[in-house]
Amino acid sequence: MAQNDTKKKDLIQLAAFLALIVLAGWLSANWFFRIDLTAEKRYTLAPITRDFLRNMESDVMVKVYLDGELNVGFQKLARATREALDEFRIISRGKFHYEFVDPMEDSEARQELEKMELKPVPVFESSADGRKIQSNVYPYALFNVDGYDLPVNLLENLPGLSGAENLNISMEGLEYKITDVIRRLISDEVPAIAFLEGQGQLDELDVFDISEALSYYYQVDRGSLTEDPYILDNYKALIIAKPSSQFSERDKFIVDQYIMRGGRVLWLVDAVQVTLDSLRTSTQTVGLATDLALNDQLFRYGVRINPELVQDVQAAMIPVNVSTPGEQPQLVPVPWMFNPLLNTNREHPVTRNINIVKGEFVSSIDTVGSPAGIQREVLLRTGRHSRRLPVPVFISLAMVNEQPDRAEFPHSYVPVAVSLSGEFPSVYANRPIPPGVNISPSEVRHQSEPTRMIVVADGDVIRNDVRMRHGGSPQPMPLGFDEVGNQNFGNKDFILNAIHYLADDEAGWPYAPATTSCGCWTVKN
Secondary structure: OHHHHHHHHHHHHHHHHHHHHHHHHHHHHHOOOOOOOOOOOOOOOOHHHHHHHHOOOOOEEEEEOOOOOOOHHHHHHHHHHHHHHHHHHHHOOOOEEEEEOOOOOOHHHHHHHHHOOOOOEEEEEEOOOOOEEEEEEOOEEEEEEOOEEEEEEOOOOOOOOOHHHHHHHHHHOHHHHHHHHHHHHHOOOOOEEEEEOOOOOOOOOOOHHHHHHHOOOOEEEEEOOOOOOOOOOOOOEEEEEOOOOOOOHHHHHHHHHHHHOOOEEEEEOOOEEOOOOHHHHOOEEEEEEOOOOOHHHHHHHOEEEOOEEEEEOOEEEEEEEOOOOOOOOOEEEEEEEEEEEEEEOOOOOOOOOOOOEEOOOOOOEEEOOOOOOEEEEEEEEOOOOEEEEEOOEEEEHHHHHOOOOHHHOOEOOOEEEEEEEEOOEOOOOOOOOOOOOOOOHHHOOOEOOOEEEEEEOOHHHHOOOEEOOOOOOOEEOOOOEEOOOOEEOOHHHHHHHHHHHHHOOOOOOOOOOOOOOOOOOOOOO
């Protein structure tokens, strides 16, 4: 009897042990757990990403070529990629399927990469005897949805950053790259966005790089407004990039009514008229207020751009000639406090996980009033030591020789860009319809549908530099690339995310710079 009880007890323990193994296997296949100890939660999926994954209908096949004999840094990137795909697979309820292959051992995989023109990245390491050893790494993944393929480079390679820094940035950006490629593969239509013209905005060359990047996702048009009040209705978002002349009441009305019908706008507005180019012909200048006739409109929506310039101890460099007159020019990089390096809001989808943004002659922005139903969040702000200079502002290149006394920079984290969302009141709610607009009073809306806009108190955030070649054509530079410091700032990612956030009906966003051609909006005055 005792022997039977012992056997029964052993069988129960064996069954319990087997049940634990089955449970552990089920948990490993259906549950993912990772602790994110970073203060800004860089490795925690955003809620919008989780919702996107839960609502996915198509299966995603992923082939990752980051495998084989890798150094420690690329092993970390491969492990982070595997963990990210595991998390995506669990949250999407098994929609993600992936495999890792070693192109150095798999000739078929190398041929696939060659067809896609994906070249290996050379990695140089020092051996024990001091010799330099080169190996090749393929930091790519191929995504397939419903028979359509799209490759992704998992490695960020920003100039001026170390290999370790680039690998860390690459690991932090995996969520956005994976989400981006899936959105592009499952998208059935190409939405349209537009750059507004007619008020002295930046021209096509000034926004060439961001236009190419945006055209990877959107039809990108340009054009001026006409008497047609519905001319903007086919566009998901409108970009107003650094206007320099006044808006007519007709044009303000058309933009206002576009917003009332749910349109989204990215405002990039300079409140002070001054450029760095003006200091190249003269060593000093004066910054004056720019009258764009937009103050009442923006105020009505809940923000005010102040007629002042902000200086910041945390600033980008500019080249200054330190040679005496008559001698060979000698350019030396020096901090220029009118080019602040703007801190980002780590909690907002537009600025989450992007680098600091470079500004140029920026103003401050305030939220005004208490409009019901409008949510306002600061996206960009200055650093710890800033000061505000009201117009007129005297500006001289000799300022680069000043040693900043931090006691003279009493302001901290001055807002420069704000996101607004909700139902906005019309600036024309109690005003007559301006002349030149073909619309009846019954069609005029006084309150908007739920919508969004972003207001930036710096028109140059979106402008790329243009290098002039001797006897050749102008060459647009990458947006956010700083030749003086040989580094990339977050301007391009900021604008891409801003448009994705505005244009997406679910307020989600893809994230990846890209290049292709843009369309042209041909409607003119």
